[in-house]
Amino acid sequence: MVDKSRRNFIIGMAGLGALAAAGWGVAGWSLSRVSGTKVASATPAFGQGVNIIFNGHWGPENVFGNVVEKGFYDACGLVGANCKMYRPANGSSDVSEIISNLQAAINQHPDVLIATDIYTSVQPYLHQASQEGIIVILVNVDAPTQSDFEYTGAISYIGQDLVKAGYVQAQALSKYFPSGSHVVIINEGPGQVWAEQRDEGMKEFLKQYGCTWDVIESSFNLSQVASQITAYLEANPDTKAILSNGYGGAVVMDVFPKLGIQPGQIPVATFDITPQVLDAILAGYVTLTIDQQPYLQGFLPVIQGVLVKKYDFSGWNVDTGNYVITKEIAEKVEPLVKEGIFY
Amino acid sequence: MTSNKRQMYFFKIISNKEFASFFTLIVLWILFYMLNPSFLSLSNLSVLFTVIPIYGITVLGVTLLMIAGEFDLSVAATFALVPLVIQLLMSDGINAIAAIVIGLLLAALIGFLNGIITVKTGIPSFIVTLGTLFVWLGIALQISGGQPHPFILPSAATRILSGSIAFNGLINSQLIWLIIFGVLFYLILERHQWGNWIYATGGNKDAARAMGIKVDYVKIALFILCAVLAGFSGMMESALYGQAIANQGGNLELDSIAAAVIGGTSLFGGEGSVLGGIIGTIIIWSIENGLILAGVSSYVYETLIGALIIIVVMVHRYAKKISKNIRLGELNE
Amino acid sequence: MTSNKRQMYFFKIISNKEFASFFTLIVLWILFYMLNPSFLSLSNLSVLFTVIPIYGITVLGVTLLMIAGEFDLSVAATFALVPLVIQLLMSDGINAIAAIVIGLLLAALIGFLNGIITVKTGIPSFIVTLGTLFVWLGIALQISGGQPHPFILPSAATRILSGSIAFNGLINSQLIWLIIFGVLFYLILERHQWGNWIYATGGNKDAARAMGIKVDYVKIALFILCAVLAGFSGMMESALYGQAIANQGGNLELDSIAAAVIGGTSLFGGEGSVLGGIIGTIIIWSIENGLILAGVSSYVYETLIGALIIIVVMVHRYAKKISKNIRLGELNE
Amino acid sequence: MSEKTQPVVKMVNIHKWFGNLYALRGVDLEINRGEVIGLVGDNGAGKSTLMKILAGYHKPDKGEIYVEGKKVEFNSPHEAREMGIEMMYQDLSLINTMNIVRNFFLGREITGRFGFLKFNKMKEEVKKAIEDIGLKIPNLELRADELSGGQRQGLAFARSYYFKKKVLILDEPTNNLSVKETNKVLSFIRSLKELNISVIFVTHNLFHVHEAADRIVVISRGRKIGDFPKSQISVTELASLITHGS
């Protein structure tokens, strides 16, 4: 009796094998290429034996998260600590996944737990971790209130104050448009805390500045942002400025020429400094961007965690955000963006 | 001959309809255990079984609907909208029980609309529910303003929906609910005439109609059931984490279908089982946990998730074929 | 009697197979035009037709594959991976043309693997390509380190892939490519024996096999075609924006299926058309633009997108029914 | 061995399992040139399976097939067709979503240069073929699922008859047909003798088979239990053989 299913099973496995070989080939080859850029471990003894887990909320495709991860592992390499980064496959939209990962992290009993206070619902778990003697450091998203912060038991917060950053962005850009103007806000993360809070800050400043505004619900999909901006400017030719709460605003470099708008004619502000934002700033289409220096958000908590673990220091907060990058600064950090250190 | 008897007993297990799903799960778990023994530790299992039952309930509804030949992508929206509406009603001073009932009625309405549009217009439910997914997600965003809201039920209600019971939370209310629903739907699907109708509707709609089954009613009923279950499990998740937020459905629209299919449900209707749906859910939501514990770096694990999905389904099919052959051979004698 | 002649002419138009898709698109556009006349302005159309052709090319491949009864969710990964690999090769000093060729060969390999796994194991392609979607996405993440990379081809190549030609960019290279592929696949599908085989494979695989068609080859060929087209259009998008990044496929895995289905392709295979796929793409990607122009406020438009998807498909089906009745009636005389 | 006596097709010791279901348990079958063979047996006896093996649709798990004395191995129905074996399947093998013309020429399209279809030529041919067997189909643009049961059956018969070469297998060709068309089909079967084409005629109607066949083969539970020239067995004997299995 010849059972074809067995043959097909084997062929399928072979197909998978080919898939794996192809995948590993491509990946291995690419890894061999970048090996030169790794930070050399100078004094690997310093953080030896310290176990650190970073529970991020960024999906693997999130570039911002990737820079944080790079900073994290660079610091770990530098001090020789034992590091693992957990990231949810579905990204920040999946509360349960983030919390499950957090629980899995706590079950490992690391010395240091680095986490984001992405939702208030993670706080009980952070609380549990610090109760169990784990050093908890918050990064990127702070606890919304002081009492929340105390409840989590975290020793410090390293990152950007989101509302303040939104405010700073609008304020910095306001030099380029008169008060009382109509502006548009591109919301690239509808329903997500980081996005909504930045918007809150922007709106707060715009209110003080006497402006009117519309919010466009968008995404990180660049073509979507492009068509939305075009459509909006067509419909509202009186728009005097564009505030983007992510990096999508950079598409104006593609959109403005089509609409016959000169660089700088409508000021544009974005967040973060992707290669495109960089190009757009250098070309004058984007006026400024607010950088929160994600590399530091990965790097600093490792250093702090190891120091606190070894010497029982207290924690200290670091505001990595609010770096207003204009054309002059952009020219300086250009090579670092390509290296994945600035973003 | 005892050896023969033992062999027969062994054959009986293998030839069971649900053997393939179990086998696949066990293979996967052994793999993860070998990668990191703490995968099967009590504390990790209790982490897994806090969330999995919640999704399992949604997947049960999706599985039943898929057996009847239809999809519901809008579960991701229902999952988020129902707790938001309940929260809104409670913050308006309405009694919690009343709010929950209204929330579930809303879910039923969502399901009814999905069903009636699909059945009456003949548009594939994949598209209808893709549409309603956006419609209800938009409404969830509007009523929540895009922000997370605290979701606080009376503590008794919270405990009934999602509370630890024993073994460090491994046995919890969510799991009890899943078991209740699982047994109920198993009985309906495999032992009740309704189950017959559901399989027939998905297997061959025209033939089922010719045999006097009201296929439209069957479908609409299942759309309603699926939406109510999604709303119910959404409420459970909100109760568990004390928060309601418009995006809490995550990728449930696809994940639930993937879980059902991994558990052996056909995309084209007519095939599937309750236990398969549950095991599919366990598989899909333990892959990530297992890989994280194995210490795989985050980019690699995306790749591995993909590869594991394919391998798991392959193992499942292979086990199923063997199981079926043994079953047929037995009948043939 | 001229009035009769005119009527016949009118009937001929309506009874055309592609009338329904066109009709739906026109209804939608008239709606948007009424909401805001600048929807049909040159500058807005030129923005729409910068991106739509790129996705249109991917959707063409997906449509053909769906006609043959299979899905490819991995297009979203191929769309991102191919330009990343090309960029990587070029940064290693390999000639741009050679890099592009290698990139497209990689796409062909991806398609071939999807095909061979689907055909040989019998796992539904929905699951196989869901798996390979993650696999290749993970690899794209690994080779890019998760970072966006500047994607700079020689300027001639960039212009061929994505450059404005006339009318303020309304006519551009992307559009020309779409038209070329569209005409080519139209001829293949409707006028060539291959088209016959593709429809037959999707309509009834077993019958097609009985009639001597090598259904497995047909499927594998289409998987390869689909992946190559996805890779090609990914390359176009990267050339357009000067950047390659692992997440540039966005939600293409579902959007492309939705576009195909809106254009009249059956989820169960055997039915669909090239023009339908293109029009489906235009519809899906102009809904959002139209709603923004209409000044719809933030969260509401997610809801409206959902509602419009359903309405559009309803209009499409209705137009199709009328068109078909007229066609049959005419022939019957 | 002379041309005359060599069977056109010989199947030797054919076995087939579906998983563990043992559908054919060693069947031999010889088909001579220009001969009409009636193949009868209970439901599920294995008739269709045997014929599908001959047509290349299934591969036998054991056993050999010889065509004109040469051993062959069919990997697909396509290869069997190349050897001149044409089959009309019991399930008709029509593609519901395709129209009549496309169905008719499926896999054997009439093409011009570069493989492009010649619709007008195909339409003419289909029209002729359908009229030949007295079938009435109002228009050829109809899809297969818009035909009546008899029209589908007629179409499938017309198709296999049109493409007949050496051996024509008809798996229950008269099922849904009206009396008039059934008679036509039976007379077609007999007329193939003159063209020196062999026919295997699977049916449950013993009168039809007795009327049309030269030789009658009986299958029961995967085995051949009888092989008689028509003259040696009557309809009643045949009926009791099938029902009692011996």
Ligand SMILES: Nc1ncnc2c1ncn2[C@@H]1O[C@H](COP(=O)(O)OP(=O)(O)OP(=O)(O)O)[C@@H](O)[C@H]1O
């Ligand atoms: N694809 C298949 N998979 C599994 N079993 C099959 C398959 N095809 C046929 N069988 C089984 O093989 C046996 C023989 O079937 P077959 O179709 O050859 O019967 P038959 O003699 O043509 O009967 P009928 O007169 O009813 O058409 C039956 O028991 C049937 O259940």
Ligand SMILES: Nc1ncnc2c1ncn2[C@@H]1O[C@H](COP(=O)(O)OP(=O)(O)OP(=O)(O)O)[C@@H](O)[C@H]1O
């Ligand atoms: N679903 C359908 N769509 C369109 N036309 C159809 C459909 N079903 C049947 N027809 C057409 O209606 C007519 C009558 O078909 P019907 O099936 O009732 O014939 P019938 O008397 O049962 O014939 P037969 O003896 O061949 O089964 C035929 O011309 C057929 O083409």
Ligand SMILES: [Mg+2]
């Ligand atoms: Mg038969």
Ligand SMILES: [Mg+2]
């Ligand atoms: Mg009839």
